[in-house]
Amino acid sequence: MGLLSFLILCPFAGAVLIALTPRSFNVLFRLIALLTTFLSFAAATWVFFAFHPGATHVQFEEFCPWVGALRIGWHLGVDGLNVALVFMAALVAFAAACCSWEIKERQKEFYLLLLVMTGGILGAFASLDLFFFYFFHELALVPTFIMIGVWGRGENRNYATFKMTIYLSLGALIALIGLIALYVAAGARTFDIPELTRDVAARPIAASAQHWIFPLLMFGFGILVSLWPFHTWAPLGYGAAPTPTAMLHAGVLKKFGLYGLLRIALPLLPEGAQRWLPVLALLCLGNLLYCGLVAIRQKNLNLLIGNSSVAHMGFVFLGIASLSLVGVTGAVVVMVAHGLLAALAFALSGYLQNQLGTLEMEQMGGLLRKLPFVGTLLALAMFAGCGLPGFANFAGEVMVLFGAWGGHTTVVVLAAWAALIVGAVYMLRAIRTVLHGPLPEKWSGVADAPHAWRKLPFALLLAGLLLFGCVPRLLTDRIQPAALTVVRAVNGTPAALMATTQLPR
Amino acid sequence: MNVGLEHYLVVSALLFALGLLGVIVRRNLLVIYMSLELMLNAANLALVAFSRFNHNLDGQVMVFFIITVAAAEVAVGLALIVALYRKRETAHVEDLTTMKF
């Protein structure tokens, strides 16, 4: 069994183990979850650092036929596009397992679902087969819904669960139709992505077909990533989700749609991309600017983080729409960075919720005094969110802005405004109201994260953000060859990778 | 007068339409059931006529099956209607609306 199979199957094995363990062994569930996610994390770390940067071919490849009649196969592998995502996913999964302290009831079911979700996420990112790619994503979605429904919080959780379920299922189904249509149109009668890519490169799909399949994928995947105006499920859903679920979904699972665009839609449907990506570039403003403005008005910390998470997706969309090497590379960096950041932010807000029993910002204040560790991390997360250098988000966002300048100058101007100012407004406002100012009397009993175990998940996520923020080459060197392939596939000519170098007189 | 296939078919169609009308407009279950039997017999008539004019016996074989099945159906159906009558003291269709929407 290859390393990738191992890291995907580990959580599933854990889930089976939990299912077989009697309900009375409450501690064991947690241990199993921690152990299996840690094994996955370790394997993913190995994969990430053993990955040979600069190479264009797929590494750690595994193949095993599954449904021969349909040419669906268990095909795993990593290249520049997904190696960092797999690593990030495993890291967040481990952190999420660590953060599951707050779950006190029905632990067996919770950890089981958590592991299924983790396995699904890892599978979705490591699969190089169209069917499994989709299958694993859906597999990870179901536990999400159930976890929000059963362990969710707040008045709205029923409505939030339903809304999220309907939205995400609709998005997934539209994407599924797009994927099947793609399969049909490609004519190669295989679900194997590399094979399809090779085949399409030799015999492109008819332009007319590309023009209608691409929007299916774009909007289908877009709904999954909360593309404006299909975003309203996200803040609501994350507000209601239990912390580990919000971490995993907002951080990792959501990136599936973006990954799908890069892995499948762009290389296989270059002409569709050419026609539709300008639309995406405009819609991304809805995320960046509009959702940023909405975030300014939020009174609940979780809704604020949720809206900001929606806003950040705009960078990725813009990077993809830029169709430039810098932009696409930046988009992948933002995906990784935002994954870590969203997980961190939701973990911290979960901690606050646990301590305070509320996330209404008006009731908070001065918490930095009582929570030096958690408060500092929250402040750092907020700064990472508004693009402070030193965090991975900055590297990605700045690359996106640079990459998109040539094609979408106006959008970049507005996006920069959203990133530098609107983002800073709501993030600083959150810090100001939550951490700064006088401490209300009622919070005098609030306690900081007591020991290393509780601090570990936060520290890990922050460390990831800082590592990739300070040494972005760890990411960019790995991403570059794959991004170049994607961009070349769409642009045809290798020249148009950069912004314009023409000097207007 | 030479009786041709058309005549049989017209009669059969009339019988079928009559039965259908009965099913639609009558309220008593027994009458509805009789109308249904009428429709089956309309089909029987058509089959026999076709068999005669197609010069093979498949149609007539079919008629035997239909008669047999109809007998079984009537047996079950009448039993059912009687049971219902015993329970509800009515055989009118508009009284059978405990389950709707």
Add this chain to the structure above:
Amino acid sequence: MTGIFPWLILFLPLLAAAGITLFALDHRAVSARLSIGAVVISFALSVALFVHGTRGETRFNWISLSDGAASWIVDIGLRLDPLSLMMLLVVTGVGSAIHIYSYGYMHDDPGVGRYFAGLSLFTFSMLGIVLATNFLMLFIFWELVGVSSWLLIGFWFERPAAADAAKKAFLTNRVGDFGFLLGIILVWAVLGTMDFGQLQKMMAANPALIGNSTIGIAGFLIFCGAAGKSAQFPLHVWLPDAMEGPTPVSALIHAATMVAAGVYMLCRVHFMLAADALEFIAWIGGITALLAALMAIQQNDIKRILAYSTLSQLGYMVMTVGLSGVGGNPSAAMFHLTTHAFFKALLFLGAGSVILALHHEQDIWKMGGLSKKMPVTFWTFMIATLALCGVPPFSGFFSKDEILATAQRTSPALFALGVAVAGLTTFYMFRLIFVAFTGPVKSQLPDHAHESPAVITLPLVALAVPSLLAGFWGIDRFYASQFGTGEAEAATGWVAQLTAPFAHAPGAAFGGLAAVVIGFLAAFALYWNKVQDPLPAMLGVVARWLRDRFYFDELYAKLIAATQDALATLADFVDRWLIAGLFVKGTHGSVELTGRLLRLVQTGNLQTYSLMFVAGVAVLLLFMLIR
């Protein structure tokens, strides 16, 4: 290049910051030692590099993307040239003094560890700006000084005023950075590189480039960054509020170094600023200088007076950069930056000493007669004041004279403005001295005041030396060597140096001096031995406008409320009621309603059922057979 030295200079403070954050947040002495040690060693190394006369660049690659034809490369590099070397000395030197001072000043605060971590982080970021080899690296550290400034302004975060001031400072800076980043992107988009060295070569090779309109726009945009960081009009509003931070922070960040970063950056990229942009810059600087000087006249908070003074002096510097002209020599701005760093830091530290002695009272109208109680503080403060006013032979005289001389050469209007500002400067500074240090005691507080301990006075004395003497050290010529224009050979000997300005540009020198004298006399007439400010009565509404800073804050608050907040409210409304409400709930509701209506078909009546069945058959037959 002396190998590892520059890297050590840059990274030692970062290591100190990281070390304090991770291990010594609660250890007062350890954190102070780490932080002070780092900056002092950096200073020593800087001196070594300076003495050695090192020049050149060193770098490693941070991100590199290339497809063979074009590339996007960001290096983290260090560039040593006269500009950065002198600036290194200023940052680490003044920084060392202030770090040591802080140990005394912040001694009793429970958050000392956090304070020193922030200070070290700031030093690191500032050094990064100084040493940066390319635009994006500059921008990275630009943002980092912004956040360390936020951290330190908001050090007493439980005070709402401090927390708000920190937020305001960061956001106002971000507005400037918005332009800055776009400018950087534009530069890269048209020239394909962000490296200062390469850009300079490109410009030198093709002088026509500088007239290019796109590059002109880029210049304007880049200036936005400088305007934010150096608090130029109209982004000046954050700096006075930033005085909510601890006084040493005000001295280091908001007087000596960070706010000067804008000027430094303009000098760094001077080679690509076009004539239009330069003229614009000059006027912005001039307006800032005048407005700030006017506002300073009616402030009563000792630190705020100094803050407006800082604004005003920064305006001077920016104006000078603008006046230097395309391909010209902005070294006068850097010279003033340097001397200003010394004496303004000294002023702030002196003010801090007073504030400490008066138990955090900052209103000058509650002081008085401090000159006798705190002699060291008073005399060092006096030296700095004289330097700021530009009295010969204090350092400020030389630098201000160069500025006025430049203005006289190029723009009579700005020259007049500069002279006026010089007069105003003297006026408000001596107002401060007369009210706070001399004259009658105006409250009980000064009665118990006494001189501060050595850990505080020593840095004062240390800074007083360059404030007094820096004019004679040839700093201006050292800077000028950066810009390669043939300056006249400098005079040798103290007296010759002192008289040189009068010989070179007598109009500027005498004009400046006259303004100082007038300002002093006016201050003396109005404020000597006064217990109350006579000015409001004399000026009426004007005084109120001056005191209330021309209502810029209120105007901005309204403006933001009318634009961004209104947009946010609109977006929130659309999100809540249109998209989530009408669109989503509407769809959901209509689907459910359809379901509810449709199931009414299922009446439960057998007769309707058979009718529908038959109707179905009929429809089916019609559908298929009738065409």
Add this chain to the structure above:
Amino acid sequence: MNDLLVMGLEAAVLVAGLAVLLLDLWTPPAEKRNLGYAAAIAVGAILLASFAIVLPRPLAAFGGMFVLDEFALFFDRFFLLAALLVLVISVEFADRFETGVAEFYALILFALAGMMFAASANDFTLLFVSLELITVTFYVLTSFQRRQTQSLEAGVKYLILGALSSAFLVYGIALIYGTAGTMSFTRLAEAAPAVLDSRLLQTGLLLVLVGLGFKIAVVPFQIWAPDVYQGAPTPATAFLAVGSKAAGFVLLLRVLFTAVPALGPRWSRLLIVLSAVTILYGVLCAIPQRNLKRLMGYSSIANAGFLLLGVATLSRDGVSAVLYYLGGYLFTVLGAFAVICVALRHTEGEDIPALAGLHQRSPLLAATLAMAMVSLAGVPPLAGFFGKFLLLKSALMVAGDQPALYVLVAVAVVGVVISLYYYFGVIRAMYWPAEPVEQGHLPPIQLSRPLRWSLLLCIAGMLWLGVLPGMVVNLANLAAQTLLP
């Protein structure tokens, strides 16, 4: 004699049915219930035996009236498995019948025989007879709770509408016979194009479609389904939902692809429209439903629409997808009805909120029902997902030639999304009810061992078809191949 051998499976089932009736005479009343297990074992044995059958080529009997090919065999196994599970459910339900438990089992076996005959029917006579065998037994099964008004009412509604549809069917057969002069599918397929063009023949075929549409519960002949599903005894409902519907489909496929393959293209638009309308009707009406069995009735209408989507593609992939979907549907729906059967007798009323706290009373029941709902909703990793995937794929494969299929696919997607709403509503009612239930009111539900195994079998089946579809896909392909070479 050879002919009888060919229909050995059917004969065995009939013998088993008669045996149950006979055994009833010697079985003490207390033990009669367990006759169901005996019947189930018999069915299981026949199912196992069916895997021993190797068909190098299709076998025919009674002059081609009856064929045994891979297609028929696939459905034989399908029906046997369905009956096996239904029998186990029936045993759970048996104490609700006052008398005639053994007859109930026997009737299930006879209906099973009818379905298996339908699977092999290659002639309109056999089509009619097998269909009537199913229908008439179901009249009895539906109204088996003679003291219950609802059961009787359901029986009468099914009887009248069933007889009505039979009448149309028979008249349709008469018209076909009259035009083509034959009852045999094979010979009809060889008929001259002129015959196929005749309006009379087409009317006849449409009337046959009416009869089959009734079985399938396709709009506009769906009207009986909710009432009958609600009123019938749960095991009968389960068998109706799986067996009767599948029998309708097997006959529809035979008629469409064996008897009148040339007419297919003309029918595709009709099938597409029917499929779309059926899907929408099913999902929309299900939204406000509170009665669980009635909800399943609407759900079964919607599923008929999805299945019809596969038929409407008129391609081998489509047929194969239909077979696969039915396979998953079997485990899913029988699992759901098994839970409904057991759970509803421990609750007050049949409304969905009555399921509150089911997971505390019996985790297995709740898990099975939850998985069934997830599978019905078409979400991985369960059978429903792969089935829907194959259906959509088959539709998109041929949509280039029949653009109306794109619309149908869009309708199907909308249908799936709407259906999530009520399927997840059931899950929600079990796991996180709107009003939390008190612990004390919820005694645990005891499950008999056979039922427990059946539930596990259903779960395993859903997972198997969802995660390892390879084998069943091959079987379905093989079966589809015999129909559409």
